[in-house]
Amino acid sequence: MHRAAYAALGLDHNYEACLVKREDLGGLQKNFSDFEGLNVTVPHKEAVCAYFALDEFAIRTGAANTLNLRTGQGINTDGWGFVEVIAGLGVERVLVAGAGGTARSIMLALTLAGYRVSLWNRNLARAAALVSELDVPAQVCSSLDIKGQDLVVNATSSSLKGESLPIDWSCREPQTVFCDLYYSSGGTVFAKEARAAGANTIDGRELLVAQGALSFEWWLETEAPREVMRAAVFGNEDRTNNDV
Numbered sequence: 001m002h003r004a005a006y007a008a009l010g011l012d013h014n015y016e017a018c019l020v021k022r023e024d025l026g027g028l029q030k031n032f033s034d035f036e037g038l039n040v041t042v043p044h045k046e047a048v049c050a051y052f053a054l055d056e057f058a059i060r061t062g063a064a065n066t067l068n069l070r071t072g073q074g075i076n077t078d079g080w081g082f083v084e085v086i087a088g089l090g091v092e093r094v095l096v097a098g099a100g101g102t103a104r105s106i107m108l109a110l111t112l113a114g115y116r117v118s119l120w121n122r123n124l125a126r127a128a129a130l131v132s133e134l135d136v137p138a139q140v141c142s143s144l145d146i147k148g149q150d151l152v153v154n155a156t157s158s159s160l161k162g163e164s165l166p167i168d169w170s171c172r173e174p175q176t177v178f179c180d181l182y183y184s185s186g187g188t189v190f191a192k193e194a195r196a197a198g199a200n201t202i203d204g205r206e207l208l209v210a211q212g213a214l215s216f217e218w219w220l221e222t223e224a225p226r227e228v229m230r231a232a233v234f235g236n237e238d239r240t241n242n243d244v
Contacts, residue, residue, distance in 0.1 A: 001208070001209065001212050001229045001232045001233050002015035002212065002216065002229070003015050003232075004228050004229060004231070004232035005213075005216055005224055005225050005228055005229050005232075008225045008228040009222070009225060011220075013036075018032070018038075020044065022043075022044065022047055025044060025047055025048050025050075025051055026050075026051050028048070028051065028067070028069065029051075029069050029072060032069055033069070035069055036068070036069060036070060036219060037066065037067055037068050037069055037070075037215075037219045038066075038067045038069060039065055039066055039067075039212075039215055040064060040065050040066070040067060041065065042101075045063040045064060045065055045076075045101050046062055046063050046101060048064055048067065048074065049062060049063065049064050049074065052064060052067055052072055052073060052074035053071075053072055053073050053074065054073070054074045054075070054076075055073070055074075055075050057075065057076055057079065057080075057105075057108065057109075058074055058075050058076040060108055060134060061076050061079065061101070061104045061105040061108055061134075062101075062104065062133075063076055063078075063101045063104065063105060064076050065077060065078055065211065065215070066214075066215040066218060066219075068218075068219065075218060076105050077210075077211040077212075077214035077215050077218070078102055078105040078106065078109075078207070078211050079105035079106050079107075079108055079109025079110070080109050080211075080214060081207055081210035081211030081212075081213070081214050082105075082106045082109060082110070082153075082181075082207050082210065082211075083109045083110065083113045084210045084214070085179075085202065085206045085207055085210050086151060086179075086202070089150075089151070089177060090150075091115070091150035091151040091177065092115060092116055092150055093115070093116045093118070093148065093149050093150045093151070094110055094115050094116065094117050094118070094149065094150065094151045094152075094153065095117075095118045095119075095120065095141070095144075095145075095146065095149040095151070095152045095153070096110075096117060096118070096119050096120070096153045096155055097119075097120050097121070097144060097152070097153065097154050097155060097156050097165060098121060098153075098154065098155030098156035098157075099119065099121040099123070099126045099127050099129075099130045100155065100156075100157070102155050102181055103119070103130070103155035104130060104134065106153065106155060106181075107119060107130065107131075107134060107136060107138060108134050108136060111134075111136040111137060111138060117136070117137075117138040117139075118138060118139040118140075118141050118149070119131060119138050119139070119140055119141065120140075120141040120142075120143070120144045121156075122156075124140065124142060127140045127141075128140050143166070144165055144166050144167050145168075145171065146167055146168070146169075146171055146172055146173075146176060147171040147173065148173070149173075149176055150175060150176060150177065151176070151177050151178075151179065152167075152176060152177075152178045152179070153178075153179050153180075153181065154178070154179070154180040154181060154182070154188075154190045155181050158189070158190065159180055159182040159184070159188035159189055159190050160182060162189055163189065164189055164190075164193060165190060167193070169193065169194075169196075169197035169199075172197050172198070172199055176199060176200075177199070177200045177201065177202060178190065178191065178194035178199050178200070178201050178202070179201065179202035179204070179206075180201075180202075180203075180204045181204045181207055182204050183203055183204035183205045183208070187201075187203070188204070191203070191204075203234075205233050205234060208233060209226065209229050209230045209233055210226075212224075212229060213226050213229055216229075
């Protein structure tokens with residue numbers, strides 16, 4: 001995705017995947033001195049915060065996914081990337097399932113952007129703690145009730161495990177859109193069940209593109225070629241698993 005963006009803009013840059021151990025996080029700027037920046041993924045998004053100067057949003061989420069190795073700064077593009085994905089859908093009420101790092105950034109961005117947000121997690125105490133820590137006006141739900149919601153977001157690990165969420169699909173309303181933040185060839189269990197119930201879905205790779213584009217723009221201070229990046233991610237599938 002990033003390499004395609006560099007090529008489209010004629011930039012002499014490269015993007016590589018690197019395996020880093022937790023004990024090496026404190027030496028990122030030294031050990032990766034040939035790099036301008038890094039994206040950080042699971043399981044280091046939280047731990048890396050101790051070694052970089054974060055913006056206010058990343059501080060509140062307690063996680064960073066984008067680092068500038070020259071300046072020692074870090075940001076989180078997951079939340080605002082998701083807001084970009086759903087812009088224009090006309091949704092107001094959003095139910096987020098999950099209480100992990102990605103859920104935190106999405107919850108914060110959605111509330112700051114003015115959406116009415118509810119949160120469900122199998123561990124209710126953890127969900128309540130998340131809302132309290134973020135200090136956002138979100139409702140904690142005791143059940144995964146999709147009735148009355150415009151958008152339902154699966155930010156749990158259920159799709160990684162091939163598991164279903166406790167959703168009564170008969171309560172689905174015509175306007176409700178379902179988005180899984182994870183993705184797989186042919187769609188996740190969550191997405192397949194949503195489509196089987198007649199619902200519209202958003203492929204999780206849309207967030208991959210959006211957060212990547214925001215990282216690109218923060219590093220290089222130039223507009224990212226989003227459609228080029230999107231084509232690199234989706235290939236010939238285009239919007240096969242995307243209904244809206």
